Amino acid sequence: MKHFFTIVAVFAVFLSQAQTIDQFYKSSNQFFATYVQEGKVKYSEVAENIGVLDEILKEASNMDLSALGQTEIKAYWINVYNLGVIKIVVEESPIKSPLDVDGFFDIKQIPFNGKQLSLNAIEHDILRAKYMDPRLHFVLVCGAVGCPPLISKAYIPSTLEQQLEEQTRLALNGNFVKVNTKRKKIQVTELFKWYKSDFTMNHSTVIDFINKYRPEKIPTNYKLEYYPYDWSINSL
Secondary structure, eight states: OHHHHHHHHHHHHHHHHHHHHHHHHHHHHHHHHHHEETTEEOHHHHHHTHHHHHHHHHHHHTOOGGGSOHHHHHHHHHHHHHHHHHHHHHHHOSOSOGGGSTTTTTSOOEEETTEEEOHHIIIIIIIIHHHOOGGGGGTOOOSBTTSOOOOSSOOOGGGHHHHHHHHHHHHHTTTTEEEETTTTEEEEETHHHHTHHHHHSSSSSHHHHHHTTOSSOOOTTSEEEEEOOOOSBOBO
16 A cells, blocks of 8 residues: 555655646747747847746746756756847847957856746756757757847747757858858858857768758758857847
C-alpha cells in the first residue's frame, strides 16, 4: 500500500508539472500572438500591459525542469530568452538599439528558481552548450532588426523541430543571404562570422550549411563576405 501511494504521489507531481509547462506555452503563445506582428514587436503596447509579461516570466521562473524532456527544455529556454529580451527592451525604453544599454546581454535580469540569469547565460551556457544546434541562431531574437524575425507564436515541443527547420529555411532563402552571381560572391549576416564553429561543426564550410536549406544551391567556390549587422531596435 505504501508503494502504491508513492507511485500516486510521483504521478501527481509529474501531472502538475505537465499542467504548469502547458500553461506557460499557452500564455507565451497568446503573448506573442498579441504583441508580435510581421517579425517585429509592439513594445509600446507591451509597456502598457507589462503585468502580462511579468506574470508569464514569473510562471516560467518557478518551473522545475528536472521532470521535463530535452525537447521541452529546449523550447522552454527559447521562449524565455525571447520574452526576456522584450522585457529588458521595455524596461530600458526609449532606446534605439539593444547596444544603447550597457550590459544588455550580460546583466542578470531573467528570474529562474530564485536566481537571476543573463541573456548570454541562456544563449551560450544553456542552449548552445547543451544542444549544439546552429538553427538556434534563427529563433533566438536579440531585439535588433538584424536578428531573425520573431514569430507570432510560442515554440512548443510538439512542433519545435518543424519550427526550427522552417525558421532556418526562411532566413537562408531570405535577406540573411545575398547572392551576387555576376561577381560570384555571397554576403551573409555576421552571425555566420561570430558563430562560424556552430555552422561548420557538421559541415565543411558555411556555404555547405546554407546550401542544405536552399533549393537553388550556391557554388562552393563563391567568395563569402559579411554585411554589417543592423542593431536598430526591432520595434513595430
